[in-house]
Amino acid sequence: MTGAFASLTAGRLGLITAGVVLAALFPLVYHDPYYMTIIVTAEIVLILNISWNFVLGMAGVWNFAQLAIYALGAYGSGWLMLHQTWIPVPVAIVLGGLFAAVVSVLLAFPTLRLFGIYTSLLTFAFAQVVQYVALNNPRNLTGGSYGYPSVPGLFPHLGQTAYLRAYYWVCAGVIVASCLAVAWLRQSHLGIALRSIRDAPAYTAARGVNPRAARVAAFGLSGFLAGIAGGLYLSFEQSFTTNQMGLTPMSIDVTMLVIGGIGTVTGPLIGTAILTVIHTQLINYPGWEFTVLGIILLVIVIFVPGGLVGLISRADRRVRSWVAEGADAEA
Amino acid sequence: MTEIVAIIANAVVYGSIYGLVAIGMTLIYGTLRILDMSQGSMVMVGGYVGWWAMATHGINPALALVLAFVFTFGLGTVTELVSVQPLIGRQKSVDFEMVTFITTFAVAIFLTNVALQHFGPFQQNVPSIVGGNLELYNRVSISYHELTMAGISVVLMSGLGLFLARTRWGLAIRAVAQDLDAARSLAVPVTRLYPLTMGLASALAGVGGVFLGALYFASPTAGDLPLLQALIVVVLGGLGSLSGTLYAAYLVGLMQAFCEVEFGTTWTLPILYTAILVILIVRPNGLKGSPSEARL
Amino acid sequence: MSATLEVHGLAAGYDQSIVVRDLDLVVEAGSTVVVIGPNGHGKTTLLRAISGLIKPARGEVLLDGERIDGRPAERISAMGVVHVMQGDGLFADMTVEENLLMGAFHGASWRHRGTALKRVYHELPVVEEKRAQKARTLSGGERRLVGLGRGMMRPARLLLIDEPSLGLAPVAIEAVYAVIRRLHDESEAAIILIEENFTHIEGVADLVHILEAGSLVRSGSYAELSQDRTVVETYLGSIAEPGA
Numbered sequence: 091m092t093g094a095f096a097s098l099t100a101g102r103l104g105l106i107t108a109g110v111v112l113a114a115l116f117p118l119v120y121h122d123p124y125y126m127t128i129i130v131t132a133e134i135v136l137i138l139n140i141s142w143n144f145v146l147g148m149a150g151v152w153n154f155a156q157l158a159i160y161a162l163g164a165y166g167s168g169w170l171m172l173h174q175t176w177i178p179v180p181v182a183i184v185l186g187g188l189f190a191a192v193v194s195v196l197l198a199f200p201t202l203r204l205f206g207i208y209t210s211l212l213t214f215a216f217a218q219v220v221q222y223v224a225l226n227n228p229r230n231l232t233g234g235s236y237g238y239p240s241v242p243g244l245f246p247h248l249g250q251t252a253y254l255r256a257y258y259w260v261c262a263g264v265i266v267a268s269c270l271a272v273a274w275l276r277q278s279h280l281g282i283a284l285r286s287i288r289d290a291p292a293y294t295a296a297r298g299v300n301p302r303a304a305r306v307a308a309f310g311l312s313g314f315l316a317g318i319a320g321g322l323y324l325s326f327e328q329s330f331t332t333n334q335m336g337l338t339p340m341s342i343d344v345t346m347l348v349i350g351g352i353g354t355v356t357g358p359l360i361g362t363a364i365l366t367v368i369h370t371q372l373i374n375y376p377g378w379e380f381t382v383l384g385i386i387l388l389v390i391v392i393f394v395p396g397g398l399v400g401l402i403s404r405a406d407r408r409v410r411s412w413v414a415e416g417a418d419a420e421a
Numbered sequence: 422m423t424e425i426v427a428i429i430a431n432a433v434v435y436g437s438i439y440g441l442v443a444i445g446m447t448l449i450y451g452t453l454r455i456l457d458m459s460q461g462s463m464v465m466v467g468g469y470v471g472w473w474a475m476a477t478h479g480i481n482p483a484l485a486l487v488l489a490f491v492f493t494f495g496l497g498t499v500t501e502l503v504s505v506q507p508l509i510g511r512q513k514s515v516d517f518e519m520v521t522f523i524t525t526f527a528v529a530i531f532l533t534n535v536a537l538q539h540f541g542p543f544q545q546n547v548p549s550i551v552g553g554n555l556e557l558y559n560r561v562s563i564s565y566h567e568l569t570m571a572g573i574s575v576v577l578m579s580g581l582g583l584f585l586a587r588t589r590w591g592l593a594i595r596a597v598a599q600d601l602d603a604a605r606s607l608a609v610p611v612t613r614l615y616p617l618t619m620g621l622a623s624a625l626a627g628v629g630g631v632f633l634g635a636l637y638f639a640s641p642t643a644g645d646l647p648l649l650q651a652l653i654v655v656v657l658g659g660l661g662s663l664s665g666t667l668y669a670a671y672l673v674g675l676m677q678a679f680c681e682v683e684f685g686t687t688w689t690l691p692i693l694y695t696a697i698l699v700i701l702i703v704r705p706n707g708l709k710g711s712p713s714e715a716r717l
Numbered sequence: 718m719s720a721t722l723e724v725h726g727l728a729a730g731y732d733q734s735i736v737v738r739d740l741d742l743v744v745e746a747g748s749t750v751v752v753i754g755p756n757g758h759g760k761t762t763l764l765r766a767i768s769g770l771i772k773p774a775r776g777e778v779l780l781d782g783e784r785i786d787g788r789p790a791e792r793i794s795a796m797g798v799v800h801v802m803q804g805d806g807l808f809a810d811m812t813v814e815e816n817l818l819m820g821a822f823h824g825a826s827w828r829h830r831g832t833a834l835k836r837v838y839h840e841l842p843v844v845e846e847k848r849a850q851k852a853r854t855l856s857g858g859e860r861r862l863v864g865l866g867r868g869m870m871r872p873a874r875l876l877l878i879d880e881p882s883l884g885l886a887p888v889a890i891e892a893v894y895a896v897i898r899r900l901h902d903e904s905e906a907a908i909i910l911i912e913e914n915f916t917h918i919e920g921v922a923d924l925v926h927i928l929e930a931g932s933l934v935r936s937g938s939y940a941e942l943s944q945d946r947t948v949v950e951t952y953l954g955s956i957a958e959p960g961a
Contacts, residue, residue, distance in 0.1 A: 152519055200702045207456055207518050211656045212701045215694045218649065222691040337645065341530055344523060377538035384531030391524050392507045589827060596808050596819050602770050603806035607867075608794035608823040 113262060117255040125370075126254040132366040133261035134323045139346055139358040140268050141315035147353030148276065149308035150288025152210035155197060156316055157335035157343070158220035163190035163317025164324040164334075165224070165232050171241040171325075179244050183321035190317025191310045198309035202302050217335065224332045237331040244325045257326050264322070265359075268315055273355050275311070284308055341380070342369075345387045351397025360398050426558040428678045434567045436674030437574035441629030442647045443654035443666050444578055445622030451598040451661040452618045455518055458526040459500050461648025462533055463493045463623040467630020468639035469536065472547045482550040486573075489627045496532075497623025498616040504528050506615065529644070536641040547634030570632040577625060578667060585663075594618055598661070649690075653697055721746045721907035722767070722875055727776035727786075729759075729766035735774060736762040738931040744875070749901045749908040751918045751939075754928030760911040761803055763928070764877045767909075768800040769793040780875060795823055797874035799906075803883065805864035809853040813844060813863050816852055820870030830870070837866045841896065858889025865896050873906040881910070882917055890917060897921055915943060 117126065142156040167186025170177050177185070197216055201209045227234030245256045275281045283304040324330045333339070342365060350361025365383075372379035394401055442464055449457045467489040474485035504524035508517060549566035556562045585591035596604040597611055605611060629647070630639075637643065650673075658669030673693065680689040724742040728735055737759040744750045754760050765771045767778055769790035778786040785793050794800070807816050817837060821830040838845035844866050847855060852863065861881055868876060881897060882890045894917050901908060901921050911928075912918060918925070918939065925942050927935040935948065942948050 152522075200698075204701065207522075207660070208656065208701060210456070210519075210522065211652060212698065214652070215656075215697045215701075219691050219694045219698065222694070226687060226691075341526065344526075348523065377534045380530050380534040381538065384527045384529075384534065387527035387530070388504055388524055391520055391527070392504075395520070589822065592811075592815060592819060593822060595811065596822075599808040599810055600806060602790070603802060603808065604819075605790040606768055606770065606794050606800040606802065606806070607819050608791050609819075610791050612789075612791075 110266060114259070117258045121251060123250055123254060126258065128366065128370060130254060130257045130261060130326060131323075132362055133258065133265060134319050134326065135343065135346070135366075136358060136362040137261065137264055137268060137319040137322065138316055139343055139362055140265070140272060141312040141319065142343060143347055143352065143354075143358045144272055144275075144315070145308050145312035147347065147357070148272075148281065148288070149284040149305065150353075151201065151305060151308065152207065153201075153213045153309070153312075154210050154340070155194075155213035155217040155220075156312070157340055158217035159190045159194050159197075159313045160316040160320040160323075161220065161224065161330070161332070161335040162193050163187055163313075163320030164238065164330045165320075166190060166317065167321035168238050168241050168324050168330065169231065171243070172239070175242070179242055179325065183244075183318055183325065186321040187314045187317035190320065191314035194313025194316070195306055195310045198306045202305060221332055221335050224335075232332070233330070234332070237329040238324060240328045241324060243328060244322075257322075261322060264318065269355060269359075276355065280304060280307055338380075341383065341387075345383055345390075347397075348387060348390050349397055351399035354397065354399040357397050357399045364398075423559045423561055424682055427561045428675070428682050430557060430561060430563045431678035431681065432671065432675040433571050434563065434674070435677050436671035437571040438629065438633060438647075439650055439654045439673055440578055440667060440670035441574050441632070442626055443651040443658070443670055444581065444663065445625045446651045446655050447658070447661060447663055447666040448581070448594075448622045448625075449619055450655070451663070452594055453501075453505065453521075453615055455505060455521040455525065456652075456660075457500075457619065457622070458522060458648065459497075459504075459528040459532065460623065460626050460651055461644035461646075462529045463497060463626035463644070464630035464633060464647040465536065465639070465641065465644030466493055466496060466532065467627035468547055468634030468643050469540065469545070469630075470627065471631035471634045472545045472639045475548045476546065482548075486550070486628055486631055489631045490624045493627025493630070494620040494624035496627075498620035500525065500528050500623065501616040501619035505619070506612070509615075529648070533641050533644065540641065542641060544638035544640045545634075547631070547639050549635040550632065566632070566635055573628070573632070577628065581621075581625070582663070590614075590617070653693055656697055657700060720744055721781055722909070723777075723779040723782075724767070725777045725779075727763070727766060727778065728774045729762055729771055729776075730774060731762075731771065736931055737766060740776070740928075740932050742926070742933065744907040744909060746874075746907050747905050748923040749910060749921055750924045750926065751922040752909065752911045752926045752928050752933075753914060753918075754911075756913065758929055759931040760928055761879055764800060764879050764909065764911060767793075767875075768798050768877055770800075797872065798877065799868045799871070799873040799875070800877045801864050801868040801879060801881070803879040805860045807852040807860055807864055807867070810851060812849055812851055813855070814848040816863055817844075817848075817867050817870055820867035823871060826871035833870045837869050840869070840899070841866050843892070856889070858885050858892060861885060861889065861893050862896065865893065865900075869900070873904070876900065876904070876906045876908045878908065878910045880912055882912060894921065915939075915949070919943075 120126065138156070138160050141160075142153075145151050145153045145156070163186045165186075166189035167182045170182035170185055171179055174182070197213065201212060204212060224232040225234055233239055244260065245253055248256055276285075283301070287301045287304060320330070323334070346361035346365045347358060348361070349364055350357030350359065368382070369379065372382065390397065396404070442460065445463070446457055446460050449455060449460075470489040470492050471485050474480040474488050475482060480488070504527065505521050508520055508524065549564065551565040551569050554562045554564045555568065583591075585595055593604065593609045593614060596607070596609060597614055601611070626647075630643070633647065634643070654669045654673050655666060657673060658665030658667070676693060676696065677689055680692055684692070720743045722742070722744040724740060727740040727742075728738050730736040740759075740763065742750070752760055752763065762771065766773045766786075769785065769788055769792070773786045776786065777784060780793075780796060780798065783796075785796065785798075808819065811819070814834070817834060818830055821827050821833050826833065838848070841862055843859060844862055847859060847863075852860060855863065865878075865881070868878075878897065881893045885893065897910065898921055900906075910918070910921065922939045925937060925939050926933045927942070927948065935942065
């Protein structure tokens with residue numbers, strides 16, 4: 091496991107492990123159900139963001155259909171939970187993820203021929219179609235604007251505190267697994283291929299990397315994760331409305347990615363955390379919340395394009411070179 | 422026969438709406454190579470200006486239109502200076518398009534929510550520019566307001582065409598669209614030209630907003646649908662092609678009119694979007710588009 | 718009296734690679750300087766760095782004693798630097814006349830565009846013939862002439878011409894160089910002409926510089942350099958060997 095974690099010094103590894111352990115122990119000491127619900131929801135959004143970050147930031151593909159894929163994962167696993175009750179719920183969620191992955195892969199193919207910005211329009215149009223179709227609730231598959239009916243879910247028999255804790259841990263597990271996966275993928279052939287396609291497309295083609303396969307893979311993998319997030323959401327909230335894939339959550343998620351830093355591994359974590367906090371503070375003033383959101387998005391993109399992660403790593407490098415200079419001077 | 426008249430009448434009306442709303446977006450894409458997601462909000466702002474001027478202050482319609490034009494022109498200029506200008510020259514062109522997609526989107530969010538805070542989520546009635554209806558055939562009628570809108574739309578679009586073809590600054594805008602470096606080497610002040618272009622485009626959308634307001638109310642989210650409609654038209658026509666946008670506007674208007682009469686309004690937009698999907702798959706650059714050439 | 722153009726220690730390039738390194742150049746008013754060099758060694762980069770289309774990484778560029786390096790291209794152009802770009806830099810979807818008019822875009826020149834247009838049509842009747850055609854429909858040679866014509870639409874202190882003979886048939890090259898020779902004779906501007914080889918520059922060049930690997934390695938008059946065997950062999954032009 092050299093490549094992915096080469097940048098991890100012992101210190102950093104220690105910090106991360108400590109963080110993970112603390113996060114795991116957290117629900118044992120904290121019980122407020124209102125905030126725990128928010129936290130679990132934020133975890134699910136984070137999974138979605140990690141998936142979106144992979145295709146948007148690391149592969150550099152203008153994919154604006156991610157929320158529709160997420161929804162399809164929810165609808166897919168929901169259908170299985172309701173109508174194929176012999177399938178255990180965790181499997182249903184995974185299958186929902188696979189369904190979303192397949193759709194995502196199918197969506198990838200037309201984008202292969204398209205010039206950058208047209209991809210955004212194609213995926214955007216696709217997302218709109220999915221949303222409209224879902225709103226019209228064909229054959230009761232989506233629940234229309236009332237939302238999906240209640241499903242068995244992962245932990246149907248737990249009391250409230252235990253329910254929240256269980257979901258917290260499951261989601262945290264998925265988050266850790268996906269972060270590890272993303273970090274590993276980054277260093278893998280696929281990750282390098284994706285980054286070189288993003289940064290220098292002509293060069294990549296000349297080097298014999300197959301950009302099409304890489305892109306399709308990126309769509310598929312991110313679709314899978316998004317689908318799982320959808321299934322988790324449906325299972326946790328016991329509902330899923332078409333609003334979940336509208337422009338509003340999309341703007342929130344984009345802002346989360348941008349604040350954290352598109353294309354970085356930890357970016358989505360930071361961005362999701364910060365915006366969730368802002369969201370809880372401003373939840374009673376939707377007008378203000380989004381005005382602030384718009385401003386933040388604008389300011390960050392212009393002044394801090396690498397997001398907060400970029401800012402921190404730049405600061406970190408400066409501190410280290412300052413320290414190195416000091417050491418040199420003394421030597 | 423009644424159906425055909427209804428379809429054509431509606432097609433003309435829709436086509437002019439789409440034209441006004443999309444033409445600005447194409448102008449911006451042609452010169453700046455960005456997709457301006459704030460165009461929808463300019464329509465919304467225009468609607469509010471129309472309401473404020475005509476409903477609350479009794480200002481006459483013609484003056485209201487001028488006010489909307491001027492106000493959204495200014496707003497568009499500021500939007501460019503705030504959300505596009507700082508990013509120019511900073512990064513690779515593909516990143517530039519994506520980032521400005523986000524920043525102009527951010528401006529749209531900002532404007533929508535300022536309107537929400539200030540006016541509340543209520544729909545406001547915007548008075549018609551001209552009252553009364555014209556009966557066409559067998560009880561199919563078209564309002565004078567809609568006729569005026571179609572007329573003004575044609576006037577504005579021709580005006581834009583003349584401006585681009587015959588004036589010094591119109592020529593400069595086309596030059597920048599076709600070859601930025603060559604234009605710069607001919608002393609075209611691109612840093613002044615960009616805000617001007619975006620202001621002009623936003624002004625067109627603003628005027629469209631006044632007309633649309635009478636048909637669909639002024640509200641903070643009044644710009645959402647026009648934005649989506651503009652995207653459809655602009656993609657179909659080929660990004661950056663003015664003539665393509667015009668054809669596409671009336672084509673989409675026709676498609677929408679046809680869908681509504683035959684299938685009812687619920688399925689119209691999904692059908693339109695599916696049409697885009699199909700067209701993009703078959704013709705990756707839209708009906709008349711081609712990525713390496715600009716046709717402004 | 719300072720020269721029209723002075724370049725000191727110029728370094729310029731794209732993204733991470735430096736193409737022009739430590740280049741010095743002086744061009745006097747009214748003279749025509751030719752820079753010869755192989756492809757990829759920095760000729761076009763040099764002109765673009767002077768006209769401001771790219772920003773120099775290091776060094777100074779002075780126009781009549783005033784520093785212009787680092788300024789945006791549109792400002793430098795407004796100061797009287799006319800850059801006739803490689804290929805032709807024409808606006809493909811505009812007519813020939815519209816292209817020419819854009820040459821006079823800058824403030825004062827715009828007012829006199831009618832006169833300038835007449836003058837250019839007089840000098841280049843071929844261009845006048847095609848005035849209403851879209852630039853994309855013209856042949857390579859015709860487009861090159863339009864490009865030159867566009868550069869003639871306003872008074873220039875410094876005229877930069879990038880490989881005017883590139884990709885043209887001999888007849889077209891003749892026509893293009895006829896115009897360049899007239900400019901050399903009649904214009905007060907300092908002219909920098911870049912070419913890949915010696916073939917056509919006799920009679921036009923007051924001074925010739927050889928550009929290799931981003932710097933000027935040799936300079937001299939056309940007569941001197943065209944006698945030099947190594948130079949001639951490297952930049953194989955059509956300087957015929959006597960009795961060959």
